[in-house]
Amino acid sequence: MTHACPAVLVAAPASGQGKTTVAAALARLHARAGRRVRAFKCGPDFLDPHWLALATGHPVHNLDLWMTGERDIRARLHAAAAEADLIVVEGVMGLFDGAPSAADLAQQFGLPVLAVIDASAMAGTFGALAFGLQHFRPGLPWAGVLANRVASERHAQMLRDSLKGDWLGAVMRDETFALPERHLGLTVAAELPDALARLDAAADALAVTPLGAMDGAALARWSVPLKAPAVEPAQAPLLNGRTIAVARDAAFCFIYPANLDVLVALGAELVFFSPLADEPLPRCDAVWLPGGYPELNGVALAAATRTRDSLRAHVHAERPLWAECGGMMPLFESLVSSDGEARATWGLLPGRVVMQKRLAALGPQQLSLAAGVLRGHTFHYSRCESPLVPAGHTESVRGERRGAGEALYRAGSLQASYFHAWFPSSPAATASLFLPGGPA
Structure with missing residues (x-):
């Protein structure tokens, strides 16, 4: 059995570009609009899923072609596609970093890649970087590019002019929706009394971009057919009664x-x-x-x-x-x-x-x-x-x-x-x- 559902993998050229903020904001924006959103995190991460779970109101599972395996990933994506209007997968590190990488996951399951690029210290190079991410690996499914931490409307126009691909907008630099960090990564969302307010502020900022303006019909262009894995034998209840x-x-x-x-x-x-x-x-x-x-x-x-x-x-x-x-x-x-x-x-x-x-x-x-x-x-x-x-x-x-x-x-x-x-x-x-x- 195959279920089709709009899906997107939020990636970046490196860590620290704002993937979690954008992924959680995108999920929150559509959840607020009444859509059923399911989110996943690429790689073995405990912290980012807390923010994605807050945004969606649902548990967030990890997807890793080595640690969790292809069958487990297929089963979770297939189950999500059966009940969701949108699937958001947050990448890990840079798009091509690691073995396996977020790009490997996107290519294996046909997930369109949304590239988030911190453009705070660049102009024309933005286009070159986006072009490289899109074309470095032939056949990579592609959704478009979002500029993050942009200084002004003029800066956003310079970035857009440099681009030879799908422009999905610019998110301005704003500390009201910055997600705080510590030595192991992001601070756990439950520790911050204003965590949901931060996500709402990020969702509001995203709402005025072409990405945020996409409705259900527009999301349909990212629809991905997700097949069910082969059925495995039931697991014996080895811990029954314990x-x-x-x-x-x-x-x-x-x-x-x-x-x-x-x-x-x-x-x-x-x-x-x-x-x-x-x-x-x-x-x-x-x-x-x-x-x-x-x-x-x-x-x-x-x-x-x-x-x-x-x-x-x-x-x-x-x-x-x-x-x-x-x-x-x-x-x-x-x-x-x-x-x-x-x-x-x-x-x-x-x-x-x-x-x-x-x-x-x-x-x-x-x-x-x-x-x-x-x-x-x-x-x-x-x-x-x-x-x-x-x-x-x-x-x-x-x-x-x-x-x-x-x-x-x-x-x-x-x-x-x-x-x-x-x-x-x-x-x-x-x-x-x-x-x-x-x-x-």
Whole structure:
């Protein structure tokens, strides 16, 4: 079965051009008009989806030809096309950056590319850059070009005059809809009381451009036929009857919605708790501590003695605990800031975590377990200093190159790594993380 739906992939020549702002503004603009909008994020990103979800009112899933895979992408796009009036996919980095890249995704699924270019420091070169993006790869589906952070109407006219392609307008420079950033990327939308007002201001700015003026009939020229993937056998309910407690608050907010979906599909009941509020573990059989920002919440986490003690009792009872990246960091004895200030943490693992001013690791990873191979990624600014000997390592995957990746630490029923897992890549391996005995 094939469903057709207008779709666009919002890309740029580099990071920092305003892709998220434009993608979220476009989604918000059409959602306000009563259209059903579904949004996706290209690549392994936790932060941009928060803004896209706020704009659409729906969960935002990630699309990555390596991490999530072609079949998963096809299934999600097909499902979205069946119920949406518009699909917005935000790209990652520059259009052709990475292997696979946003351009690979656009070409594989026929998604027209909307190029967003920060034109704040250029005039005639804008046209050359747009031409190169459109024609660098033959056959790339193309929607047009939007100039971002433009200084004036005169500046916009100069940019348009340089262009030999589809002009979709200019968005003026305006701090009222700037999306604030920190070391890992954009600030989570839920942390800003004016987040929706920022999106509305961006949508208003977009509304006066040719792009923003497109109605349902105009969007039809971007209609993409999206085929359903082959049906796979149903997943056995390997976690049936088990309750998994998931940490979820501002310090533990790096959660793929698809990961929660997989746990539920495996038969697990999910309950949530907040370490920042010093909540003890709810009654559960296993625990997941996802990534987030423990380094920004060190005082509260250090004081979370009820959470700490209940986690310690959970592990002492030999119940599984899986912690990834930011979820792992407070499990060590101390967390040292990038300025050298040390703060005691929960002490379930020996050693300390030290924040750095520079990125420590970034890229695709996979974790081989007895039950299967989990795909995912790593992205962190800290390093672990521990006498604990790693039980194994993930494998770093970059094109044809392979190498040792992140350490996997085990202490009894506790398992932890900087590795962020994409649970749909292997439901069986995922289940093994939350079952007694753990993966071998």
